[in-house]
Amino acid sequence: MSLPFNVASHLDTALRAAAAELGLTDRGFQPEVRVADPANGDFQANGALAFAKREKLNPRAVGQQLVEKLGALQEQYDISLAGPGFLNFRLKPAALLGWLQTYDSEEHLQTGAASARCGQTWIVDYSSPNTAKQMHVGHLRSAVIGEAICRLLAFSGATVIRDNHIGDWGTQFGKLIWAYRRHLDPAALAADPLEEFERLYKVGNTAAEADPAVLAEAQQELVKLQAGDAGSLAIWKRINDVSLAAFQEIYDRLGIRFDAMLGESFYNDKVGHIYRELAETGLAQPSEGALVVFHPEHPRFAKQPFIIRKKDGAANYASSDLATALYRAEHFKVDGIIVVTDFRQADHFEQLYLTVRKWFAAKNYRLPELHHVTFGSVNGEDGKALKTRDGGIIRLKALLDEAKERSYQLVSVKNPDFPEAERRAIADVVGVASVQYADLSQNRSSDYVFSWDKMISLEGNTAAYLLYAVSRIRSIFRKAGLDANNPMVAGDGGATMPVADAATAPESPQELALARKLVKFSDATQLATTTLRPHFLSLYLYELAGEFSAFYAADKVIVDDPAVRARRLLLCHRTLIELETGLHLLGLRTDLARM
RNA sequence: GCGAGUGUAGCACAAUGGAUAGUGUAGUGGCCUCCGAAGCCAUUGAUCCGGGUUCGACUCCCGGCACUCGCACCA
Numbered sequence: 001m002s003l004p005f006n007v008a009s010h011l012d013t014a015l016r017a018a019a020a021e022l023g024l025t026d027r028g029f030q031p032e033v034r035v036a037d038p039a040n041g042d043f044q045a046n047g048a049l050a051f052a053k054r055e056k057l058n059p060r061a062v063g064q065q066l067v068e069k070l071g072a073l074q075e076q077y078d079i080s081l082a083g084p085g086f087l088n089f090r091l092k093p094a095a096l097l098g099w100l101q102t103y104d105s106e107e108h109l110q111t112g113a114a115s116a117r118c119g120q121t122w123i124v125d126y127s128s129p130n131t132a133k134q135m136h137v138g139h140l141r142s143a144v145i146g147e148a149i150c151r152l153l154a155f156s157g158a159t160v161i162r163d164n165h166i167g168d169w170g171t172q173f174g175k176l177i178w179a180y181r182r183h184l185d186p187a188a189l190a191a192d193p194l195e196e197f198e199r200l201y202k203v204g205n206t207a208a209e210a211d212p213a214v215l216a217e218a219q220q221e222l223v224k225l226q227a228g229d230a231g232s233l234a235i236w237k238r239i240n241d242v243s244l245a246a247f248q249e250i251y252d253r254l255g256i257r258f259d260a261m262l263g264e265s266f267y268n269d270k271v272g273h274i275y276r277e278l279a280e281t282g283l284a285q286p287s288e289g290a291l292v293v294f295h296p297e298h299p300r301f302a303k304q305p306f307i308i309r310k311k312d313g314a315a316n317y318a319s320s321d322l323a324t325a326l327y328r329a330e331h332f333k334v335d336g337i338i339v340v341t342d343f344r345q346a347d348h349f350e351q352l353y354l355t356v357r358k359w360f361a362a363k364n365y366r367l368p369e370l371h372h373v374t375f376g377s378v379n380g381e382d383g384k385a386l387k388t389r390d391g392g393i394i395r396l397k398a399l400l401d402e403a404k405e406r407s408y409q410l411v412s413v414k415n416p417d418f419p420e421a422e423r424r425a426i427a428d429v430v431g432v433a434s435v436q437y438a439d440l441s442q443n444r445s446s447d448y449v450f451s452w453d454k455m456i457s458l459e460g461n462t463a464a465y466l467l468y469a470v471s472r473i474r475s476i477f478r479k480a481g482l483d484a485n486n487p488m489v490a491g492d493g494g495a496t497m498p499v500a501d502a503a504t505a506p507e508s509p510q511e512l513a514l515a516r517k518l519v520k521f522s523d524a525t526q527l528a529t530t531t532l533r534p535h536f537l538s539l540y541l542y543e544l545a546g547e548f549s550a551f552y553a554a555d556k557v558i559v560d561d562p563a564v565r566a567r568r569l570l571l572c573h574r575t576l577i578e579l580e581t582g583l584h585l586l587g588l589r590t591d592l593a594r595m
Numbered sequence: 596g597c598g599a600g601u602g603u604a605g606c607a608c609a610a611u612g613g614a615u616a617g618u619g620u621a622g623u624g625g626c627c628u629c630c631g632a633a634g635c636c637a638u639u640g641a642u643c644c645g646g647g648u649u650c651g652a653c654u655c656c657c658g659g660c661a662c663u664c665g666c667a668c669c670a
Contacts, residue, residue: 447663
């Protein structure tokens, strides 16, 4: 019998069956299978400890009974009872080989994984910048983490809708349109539209502060826009169009393509409905002229209002976010909503989701899973928010350019003999990947310290280390004269066959360590997906690359013995597809032959 | 004031209540006639403080301390 994609689930099933035979299931036995420290085995089951404690039994005796019922597993695992009652499972080399033979391509890894969320639809709201402004370093984490989450969800079988909830209806448009009408520089607009819009906004803001008459005119511009004045709308549309085009250049570099761009303006005509429903269900009430929602059962939000309509009658982000939640539930019929923003909006989303739950329950709407995925800020090495040397905001475009340039310098030092075009192409991949990976390799909850040297100098847990492993593997196949995507070797009688068919089971300590790591790919992707924390996958890939590096330092791949050669080529190939699949799931490109 | 997040070696990070708290950098000592040394091997060094729960706590609970952030119409 062959192992499933997720080996831990195989053990879980077997342990539940054993527990049922022993009559432990009714008493609440849970196997608690997890990846083990390699010193102890491949997987461990800790369930006997908690169960024995609760039932006042001897944990080792419970463990022993379970082991005796697991005879059928002994073909594939060495099973042992250790310490106070841990069950340890170590895969036998033949079982490792079997798994590696089965999962032979990115496509088949995907097939193995795509069951958890099969048939589900999830919408992910990320990036979401304001129009008429440059994207800056503060927009990086939402875009990078959001995209990785989208890819992980899709890998687990979900249909994913990527939604860029752009800020295109803010109060900034009054001053901006005022200045646009009077101070537009067409040449500057053509050269760098966002730069020009930012300049115009500053012009409008400064003028409005200096002259109350200008302020009144700017406010009139906003009123005209919101009333649907054709001329104002034309300017507004032009600003948004060029903004989106500029954003798309960044998204192209980050490998992001949205399915929807439903910004705040899209929900403008949908908020009236929200006010009515929340008032009618008794959730919202007037307070100080505004319409607000209190949550009496909540220690803070009993007093801290959720303002859904301002006292001047205008909508705000709460109204718009409520309308957005309803639209996503009704129009897209989603099973889950994920919003990726920084942690400072945690209160807002807690209030929002509390309100949505009560409102949907009152109206009998189907409630999707609601997640607010937060992340910390990007700080400089001084621990404060990242700024340029003169204290300005770092633009995302400039940041990506610098990453590329630094990578180019480094590639040129390491490989002065490569043609310049190739060095540029490598820097293109490595530069962006380094920026993305620096973010994804670390737990999103904490702030992160932005350091060019750590990111690009490329030692330790970095994109370059992983990409280096990828290019080294490709190099081995090149040296052996084989197609890295589908390596074939000569078998008995001269016919060619896939390396997997010619391979024998792993033997050397390094072969075994690498093979053991490879079968845990599914646990890493699953953990990253269920927790919505991509760093679990990053960590796995880093450890995998480390196992590979140790393996090829110890065991020469291109040796004369055909069986040894085939099994080592198999390990190389499977490492390659897992590294590439994993890096693609994180949103990184891996298309380089050497570096 | 109320609340949230974060506190792990000099620095940067990891640890889904499990076994001896892992890694990277920096330091020290090894390894290129050998598939690429952006590499490999070895080694020194840490859980903010005080209680509690648990067979077992970086992890959960209580009380402090430090830093960051949020708290009536910006998103």
